[in-house]
Amino acid sequence: MRNTQRTQKIAFFFLFLATLLIVIPVGMIVVIIFQKGIPAINWQFLSDIPRQGMRAGGIYPAIIGTLYLVLGAIIFALPIGLLAAIYLSEYAKDNLLNRIIKLAIVNLSGVPSVVYGLFGLALFVVFLKFGASILSGSLTLGIMILPIIITTSREALESVPQSFREVSLSLGASKWQTIRHIVLPNAIPGVLTGTILGLGRAAGETAPILFTVAAFYLPQLPKSIFDQAMALPYHLYVISTQVPNVDEKVRYGTALVLLTLVLFMNLVAIIIRYNFRKKKKW
């Protein structure tokens, strides 16, 4: 009996250790980036174009480029993703087609990001002749985040109680009216959560934009969706590996801005989800 107790103690200790092995590095990563990045952050860094071959100046074009890309991706992916989620949650029957759709979503979410890059290059840049542009990059990122939006939206829609639908239908409302006036309004927080998570993912990805939009060094703002643009994650990659003698501060500062952007979006998503669960009326 003593023996089993001791085994349990040792086992639990190791489980705890494993957990620390994940959590401590995560904490350290965040702390290091904040500690070393904050000294670099000032108004000029955020609002100026890169200067002296990206060794000085700011990262404004990269921030703006990322915002454009993320916005474009969401404009493309949100309507399609939401409607697809509505299809799966409200219309689809349990048949072969539905199973194939689910499988396709699973696959879409597993395709490596660099393969999305290749796809975007082949379809948007070369075949449709959009060139390396914000449009090509946004569409590529949009397709990449589609599975996130579909999956979370679908969960949100399915969490609306079936009884609400029955009540609405029993009052003579049509199926679409029921979805539009009862199901959707109650699923919005969940849809929003998914959308923001998708945004965060799109903002942080580099590989899909490598050949579809990203400009190595472009000290000006894009003028149209057919322009190339800088983007934060690619910029961080460039100044970390391609440009020698960059002040460490600039690298950490860029990493900090990117990390803050992504974590902020995740935080917003978590807060929405939390509030929604607390306020839930049923």
Next chain:
Amino acid sequence: MAIRKIKEFAIEKLILICGLASIFFVVLIFLFLTKEGLSVFKTVTPFSFLFGKSWYPISEPAQLGILPLICGSLLVTLGAAIISIPIGVACAVYIAEIAPGKIKEILKAGIELLAAIPSVVLGFIGMVTLVPWVKTTFNLPTGLTALSGSIILAFMAMPTIVSIAEDALYSVPKSYKEGAFALGATHWQTIYRVLLPAASSGIVAAVMLGIGRVIGETMAVMMITGNAAVIPQSILVPVRTLTATIAAEMGEAVVGSEHYFALFAVGIVLFIISFIINVTADLFLHKRKF
């Protein structure tokens, strides 16, 4: 009234079309990869492409054998799997079974945080902290090695492994656990003999999806593995993965060149690998015993 009917008819058709969009996009991705990628087999046979030992895409004539890249990907993935599977599953068990309420929430948030960190940021952090450490610890000419890649990739696989494995543990019916307790088993015995076997298919799926994430990972790996396209003899030398090859070389490849086609062919290989992993993982995920 009639207008409303027409409007509803239109929107319901639109919903159906969007519902099919995922299938459409998967097919589209595959079509465009093959459209560009298959051209390479006009000059190389599939066999010499997959098993050729040298990758010199811009020499004359180009040598397009991706075996070194496959080996690089496998080595880095294997290393990452060895690190992340035990730690990830152990962490999942800790979160699902042992951590008390509040700590559990904090840990889960920490894991979500890790999942949210962009890969380029992890790559950057790896470059400035891990790479020098590997270099001095093992007394190497460079710290940009397969080992460094494996360690960083292990961190990218862990959120997937932890969250899916935790879900699997969580969905084991309470009665299993209560039954084991009633027989006088300790908590650890219950976890080890009852919960883990009961959740095994979910845990397998978690591991597979984690590995899928590792194989497809690009930026971090490109930044810290050194990118030498040779068949690695040890884990302490630079390697180059399939993903990094595409990312690093596509910028220079001329559209329509043999090199360009070859990189798409590498993309096909990656697409097929991820397809197989995801479909199998999905099968495991839905093969619940209870």
Next chain:
Amino acid sequence: MVKFNIKNLNIWFGQIHALKSVNVEIEANEILSIIGPSNSGKTSFLRMLNRLNDLHPEFKMSGWLEFDNEDIRKINIEDLRKRVGMVFALPLPLPLSIFDNIAYGVKMHGLKRRERVSEIVERSLKQAYLWDEVKDRLDVSAFKLSGGQQQRLCIARTLAVEPEVILFDEPCSGLDPISTAKVEEAMLKLKKDYTIVLVTNNVKQAARVGDRTAFFLSGELVELDKTEKIFTAPADQRTDGYIRGKFG
């Protein structure tokens, strides 16, 4: 006048044969009570009348079901549900304000004029004896009401679309005796304008409000007769057993 004419109705949910050769005629302006143990098919029967069973993915039916001499499957489903209202077992307010709950049906049917909608809301709430309790807070969430008030809200919501028939699915199962009495009172008053079909687990409630009573068991209609007859001299032994509380 016969409102519903049901001949040889069989329904299935997948492998489950939920109703077996049911024959019923439901008269206009009567209260038909339906009693029976759980899983006897009484709710499935009720949900046939507004085709809510169609929502079940594996629902199948055979037989004849006429509403006002028209095959129920040929009537536009939204019109049918407008004409055949339903009050559910538990109070199920929609996650809207009190006002919007009542106005929901008519708005969906295309009524836009504000004053007209307000009139309907007021009239319906009065009919359900809820107006005085809520008239000063029509814009608060319906979830703020008590259980009994919520159920009367649901009745008012059904009345707002001016149905011809109202289906009650165990409307008092979650209510205390006082709220139950109020709902029953409302039902009796509604009888002169509406046809009412009431499914209930409470045998005494059936005795109190039903003109006629039907007894369902294992998907079969065992007996249907005047309520006094069912409760004093049932023709079938099983009916007698159920009413006396021998099973159920």
